[in-house]
Amino acid sequence: QVQVVESGGGVVQPGTSLRLSCVASAFPLRTSGMHWVRQAPGKGLEWLSVLGADGVQNECADSVKGRFTVSRDNSKNTVYLEMNSLRVEDTAIYYCAREISAFNGFDIWGQGTMVTVSS
């Protein structure tokens, strides 16, 4: 079954780091762009980052640029979101999602992993 499963969320203090993982099943990550999207409690969806199918091309939203980086381990078929200098406003559910095709929308979503940044 084609799916992605996120993990790695938790409660952390402001200024610390956290790494989220997204394991893909039934499709190789090298064939798809993968995105991270977050949703703060009671708020809308916010696009965060993309890692292209080539595993090299990547981009982040201005709101997290310089603090968040995305990477991939092909041997584990896993995409990572490394989050540094976390802020209270980074508190959200973090989803990874597969890109349907180049520049297109997202067809496969995980269940999300909750990150709470609090002192």
Add this chain to the structure above:
Amino acid sequence: QSVLTQPPSASGSPGQSVTISCSGTNGDFADYKYVSWYQQHPGKAPKVMIYEVSERPSGVPDRFSGSLSGNTASLTVSGLQAEDEAEYYCSSYAGGNKWVFGGGTKLTVL
């Protein structure tokens, strides 16, 4: 910076049709035409309902349709059913290898 604007709410009675709009800036839609729509029920992950303006993934009822006119994309839900009550988000490729979401529209089935 691209912004997609959606009405905060929409409603309709069972069997009726409702249209949700999504207005872009900076020529997002005109340049890229990669508009997608997502349905999200409370506590659940988003689900793609429409991609590439009007394409419907397999398994999505044909009651859901998408269109684009100028810089405004629309999602129409025909023959409203109780299970259509959810939050709906539009999204678009914004250029420069970035994407953007609209603020969301809460659809209520009366």
